[in-house]
Amino acid sequence: MxxxxxxxxxxxxxxxxxxxxxxxxxxxxxxxxxxxxxxxxxxxxxxxxxxxxxxxxxxxxxxxxxxxxxxxxxxxxxxxxxxxxxxxxxxxxxxxxxxxxxxxxxxxxxxxxxxxxxLEIVDLKTRLYNQCVLPTMTWTLTQEAVYRMRVAQRTMERVMLGIKLIDRVTNDQIRSRTKVKDVGNRITKLNWS
Structure with a gap:
């Protein structure tokens, strides 16, 4: 053949x-x-x-x-x-x-x-974010720094989905679509702050 x-x-x-x-x-x-x-x-x-x-x-x-x-x-x-x-x-x-x-x-x-x-459906951007970006964002932080990290994370999630602030999509809607782990919760869970 x-x-x-x-x-x-x-x-x-x-x-x-x-x-x-x-x-x-x-x-x-x-x-x-x-x-x-x-x-x-x-x-x-x-x-x-x-x-x-x-x-x-x-x-x-x-x-x-x-x-x-x-x-x-x-x-x-x-x-x-x-x-x-x-x-x-x-x-x-x-x-x-x-x-x-x-x-x-x-x-x-x-x-x-x-x-x-x-079959499991995997979103590449979410997987890369959770495995590559999120671990680098966790170290001993003040509350102000944790807040700034959350803002940076939300900005990255909007970029991942191609959503602008003017689109008026809530953070909860974005998080439900990206399914990334919250950096503030991760820091608290690991007791690094």
Whole structure:
């Protein structure tokens, strides 16, 4: 069976870095044109122990799966087709590690179910904020400094969502959409102030 150039894994002369660059460009263009985007990261259970790679390629080629879809309904349909194709060759998705990363231009409460399990939808900006920015904002602080940190945090959340002060969106509404952890509560919880 001849494979197209889109299959880079386990092939001489093909590199996954090219595909990572393509995904990065896709993310940038969707952001530039305010288009919805959901990227799915799929993990398989014991993939190297349980199956021949040619069988996976054959299943993907046989089912002719879409790699780009327009909405969460199409995403769910495509993921279900991929799940069925993989089950056909004896490959099982690890649902606890399979994630969907969505941008802010998607629907309010996106969801995707594969088989009988709901996939976790991850917002990249929130995850980066909670893991990279928030830890650097916590040290011994006065009440005034904690207040200033909260103001800075709210400003960052507005930037994450593309909301301006003139839009008159409350901080509670913004926090419910970003789901970031409050810096003041984190400082109090860690007793660093």
């Amino acid at each position: 001849a494979f197209t150039i889109c299959y880079a894994g386990f092939r001489s002369g093909f590199f996954t870095i090219d595909h990572i660059h393509t995904v990065k460009q896709l993310i940038e263009k969707c952001h530039e044109y305010n288009r919805p985007l959901a990227v799915t990261f799929i993990d398989y259970e014991k993939v190297f122990d349980s199956i021949e790679h040619w069988a996976v390629f054959h299943a993907l080629y046989h089912y002719d799966l879409d790699s780009l879809v327009e909405n969460f309904n199409d995403l769910q349909r495509t993921l279900q087709q991929l799940y069925d194709a993989c089950m056909w060759v004896g490959l099982k998705m690890n649902m606890s590690k399979t994630k969907v990363m969505a941008n802010i231009y998607n629907v309010t409460n996106p969801s995707a179910t594969v088989g009988s399990e709901m």
